[in-house]
Amino acid sequence: MVALWLRLAALLGLGDLLATSGGKRYADVSYDRMYDDIQALAKAHPRFVRVFLASDAYRGQYGAGVAGTCGSKHRSCEHVVVVVSDFGSLPAAARGAGTAAGERGGGAAPRSNASARAEVFLSGALHGDERVGPLSTFAFLRLLAVGASCAADGVSDPERCAAAGPGERASLGAGAAGAARLRWLGLLARKRVLYAMPMTNPWGFAHASRSEVKVDTNRDFAIDTAPSACAKSATGRVVNELFRRHVFQVGVTFHGGMEAIAYEWGAPSHNRPPPPGAAGVAAPRVRVPRGAHGARGRRLLRGPSDDDRAAPARDLRAAADADISPDDASQRAVAAAMAAVGGAFDGGKPYRHSRMNSIVYPVHGGMEDWAYAASWDAPLAVPGGCAAPGYDRSRTASYDDASNRCFMVLVETSNAKAGPARLFGGDGALFDPAAAGDDGGHVPRNVRLALLALDVAEPYAYWTEGHARAPDPNLACGDGGRGDAPDDVVATAARRGAAELVAAFAVGGALAVDGQETFWGCYDAAAAKAATCRGAEALAASAAGRGADAAPSPARWGLGDVADALGANAGAVRHARLDLAAARAKCGDRGKAWLVAGVAVDGGWGAAPERAQPPGLPPQTHLARARTDASWRKLGHDGRAVLGRRLWFAPPLVVDLAGRDEKPRRRPLSLSAFPTSKPAEPAADAALRGQFAAAAVGVAVLSVAVAALRRRKRAAARSPPSP
Numbered sequence: 252m253v254a255l256w257l258r259l260a261a262l263l264g265l266g267d268l269l270a271t272s273g274g275k276r277y278a279d280v281s282y283d284r285m286y287d288d289i290q291a292l293a294k295a296h297p298r299f300v301r302v303f304l305a306s307d308a309y310r311g312q313y314g315a316g317v318a319g320t321c322g323s324k325h326r327s328c329e330h331v332v333v334v335v336s337d338f339g340s341l342p343a344a345a346r347g348a349g350t351a352a353g354e355r356g357g358g359a360a361p362r363s364n365a366s367a368r369a370e371v372f373l374s375g376a377l378h379g380d381e382r383v384g385p386l387s388t389f390a391f392l393r394l395l396a397v398g399a400s401c402a403a404d405g406v407s408d409p410e411r412c413a414a415a416g417p418g419e420r421a422s423l424g425a426g427a428a429g430a431a432r433l434r435w436l437g438l439l440a441r442k443r444v445l446y447a448m449p450m451t452n453p454w455g456f457a458h459a460s461r462s463e464v465k466v467d468t469n470r471d472f473a474i475d476t477a478p479s480a481c482a483k484s485a486t487g488r489v490v491n492e493l494f495r496r497h498v499f500q501v502g503v504t505f506h507g508g509m510e511a512i513a514y515e516w517g518a519p520s521h522n523r524p525p526p527p528g529a530a531g532v533a534a535p536r537v538r539v540p541r542g543a544h545g546a547r548g549r550r551l552l553r554g555p556s557d558d559d560r561a562a563p564a565r566d567l568r569a570a571a572d573a574d575i576s577p578d579d580a581s582q583r584a585v586a587a588a589m590a591a592v593g594g595a596f597d598g599g600k601p602y603r604h605s606r607m608n609s610i611v612y613p614v615h616g617g618m619e620d621w622a623y624a625a626s627w628d629a630p631l632a633v634p635g636g637c638a639a640p641g642y643d644r645s646r647t648a649s650y651d652d653a654s655n656r657c658f659m660v661l662v663e664t665s666n667a668k669a670g671p672a673r674l675f676g677g678d679g680a681l682f683d684p685a686a687a688g689d690d691g692g693h694v695p696r697n698v699r700l701a702l703l704a705l706d707v708a709e710p711y712a713y714w715t716e717g718h719a720r721a722p723d724p725n726l727a728c729g730d731g732g733r734g735d736a737p738d739d740v741v742a743t744a745a746r747r748g749a750a751e752l753v754a755a756f757a758v759g760g761a762l763a764v765d766g767q768e769t770f771w772g773c774y775d776a777a778a779a780k781a782a783t784c785r786g787a788e789a790l791a792a793s794a795a796g797r798g799a800d801a802a803p804s805p806a807r808w809g810l811g812d813v814a815d816a817l818g819a820n821a822g823a824v825r826h827a828r829l830d831l832a833a834a835r836a837k838c839g840d841r842g843k844a845w846l847v848a849g850v851a852v853d854g855g856w857g858a859a860p861e862r863a864q865p866p867g868l869p870p871q872t873h874l875a876r877a878r879t880d881a882s883w884r885k886l887g888h889d890g891r892a893v894l895g896r897r898l899w900f901a902p903p904l905v906v907d908l909a910g911r912d913e914k915p916r917r918r919p920l921s922l923s924a925f926p927t928s929k930p931a932e933p934a935a936d937a938a939l940r941g942q943f944a945a946a947a948v949g950v951a952v953l954s955v956a957v958a959a960l961r962r963r964k965r966a967a968a969r970s971p972p973s974p
Contacts, residue, residue: 282321287325303351331449395705418678469614488639500874508668516606589700757821
């Protein structure tokens with residue numbers, strides 16, 4: 252009977268629904284399959300996903316490519332870079348974002364990013380035999396693209412999101428939580444440019460090898476190593492070229508072999524005893540394998556070999572004694588938030604989190620410290636650059652003052668590098684840190700970590716009520732326009748007879764709000780142009796009135812409720828107030844006023860710890876300084892800039908002072924850039940509904956049979972194997 256109904260399920264197209272409670276289980280894939288899946292994602296979502304090959308973008312600039320073959324269908328080993336953003340709302344000056352031409356630059360080539368959007372980097376497989384990272388990276392790319400596409404189409408109910416699979420729709424959820432997640436993904440696509448390499452080391456990924464041929468790709472970067480020991484792999488050179496062209500504020504590099512979240516420092520030069528008498532801590536002796544010497548005569552602690560399984564924590568030094576980076580406050584806070592968001596499954600524990608030199612092991616030439624410090628920690632630089640044949644040494648000898656100040660997080664995803672497959676998990680509960688059974692697993696928890704990394708790159712605020720105000724088509728910003736999405740200006744109406752307008756807004760991209768300021772003025776033609784072309788900060792400078800609220804509160808990633816942080820973000824809501832009598836006196840009873848709210852966030856990240864190394868330096872990452880130092884100004888390649896701010900603003904809110912008699916209906920803000928009609932139900936869905944109606948009794952019996960089958964499978968999984 253069970254077999255009969257399973258066959259009926261296949262005929263009705265329910266195979267995916269039987270895979271997990273929500274959709275499909277993740278499984279390892281080949282190089283050809285990953286390559287095709289990436290291209291298919293870009294084809295399905297052209298407004299949000301672009302793909303380029305390093306061999307096209309950096310031709311002749313990164314030396315020789317990878318020798319050998321990677322696939323039977325796609326034989327050459329290509330470094331595939333996936334770029335996700337809302338390209339439809341980028342300014343014309345940034346139209347080359349996500350393209351090989353934009354990466355090449357020069358002459359009349361379009362710039363690859365001249366917008367105000369923060370850039371984020373994800374590395375899936377720097378070591379090719381570590382398989383959770385590539386699956387997690389692609390799953391996150393798909394979730395972001397699908398969610399942003401549906402939000403742009405005006406979809407507020409995930410069940411109506413035709414681009415999503417059954418599991419993804421189940422993950423997004425129903426009702427207000429589902430609508431909030433769609434709006435959130437749409438907002439992130441409009442505020443970020445994500446560069447991801449699911450197969451960072453394509454040869455290693457294709458051959459399930461740690462290295463690229465014979466080069467360990469995470470010992471190949473120009474940091475704390477010898478000129479002869481770096482830039483030997485095509486992978487290392489490609490990532491180097493990518494960083495030289497971008498200003499990544501946050502990055503995640505996925506690995507495997509243990510379970511931990513680690514951050515700087517990780518270089519052997521920063522694995523030294525603390526200064527005499529520092530904090531009264533006696534320095535334990537560092538154990539170094541005999542004969543294990545690194546470049547320039549330094550002792551080198553070897554990492555795990557290709558045969559390591561379930562590698563134990565390497566507590567080579569007590570956590571309190573390892574060198575502390577100037578950015579320890581922000582790094583420690585974000586890592587703790589990541590561990591909470593990742594959660595645990597099947598009786599496991601959340602990720603441990605600390606400095607790399609404390610819980611992993613120090614390495615020469617590691618990507619993490621290079622991405623963090625190559626722009627500013629001169630003693631760790633490689634003298635004269637890497638001496639790799641065919642690669643210009645100047646490309647690794649020095650970096651501009653903006654490129655390598657990235658908070659690069661090392662995520663050791665799982666004790667087992669390549670499985671077992673049952674621990675990969677499924678896509679039916681991607682936003683649930685407590686998901687168990689088929690939907691819990693290493694891939695979902697790292698999708699959540701990637702989501703946090705993308706979000707926390709820069710603070711932002713958004714109104715939770717009102718509606719998007721279409722821009723004036725006759726309003727031209729000119730070359731000075733910000734080029735942000737056209738619905739940045741939000742509109743609402745005051746209630747007649749009310750003395751005050753209270754507008755709710757929420758804060759993301761941060762852990763803590765230290766206080767807020769509000770500003771208001773009359774919304775005339777000059778204000779309309781300032782709001783559309785230069786944003787809320789420009790309006791605040793010409794305010795007719797202002798107010799302040801110094802009360803602290805949590806932002807999205809400082810909420811004690813992780814489910815709320817991954818959903819409605821209700822705990823991060825604050826309120827801005829407008830005195831309607833004063834506004835009407837200034838702007839007229841039937842006029843319009845504008846209201847903006849700005850927040851100061853994460854002020855505790857602005858100072859280095861007392862024992863930070865190198866000594867005497869303040870925090871050095873864009874992540875910490877841009878939100879705590881208004882004078883922070885770092886200019887990078889091709890028009891990129893990271894500018895510090897004292898306040899981070901919600902978009903301008905335009906208030907119709909004429910108002911309405913009844914209390915306005917409170918509704919969530921739609922982040923759709925272009926109004927659309929309700930999407931039609933896909934034909935496949937309509938046909939399936941007809942099949943269900945015709946076989947209602949059969950489906951009911953099928954559900955009972957499937958439940959019985961699942962119970963049998965669980966029982967079998969718990970039973971010991973037969974001798």
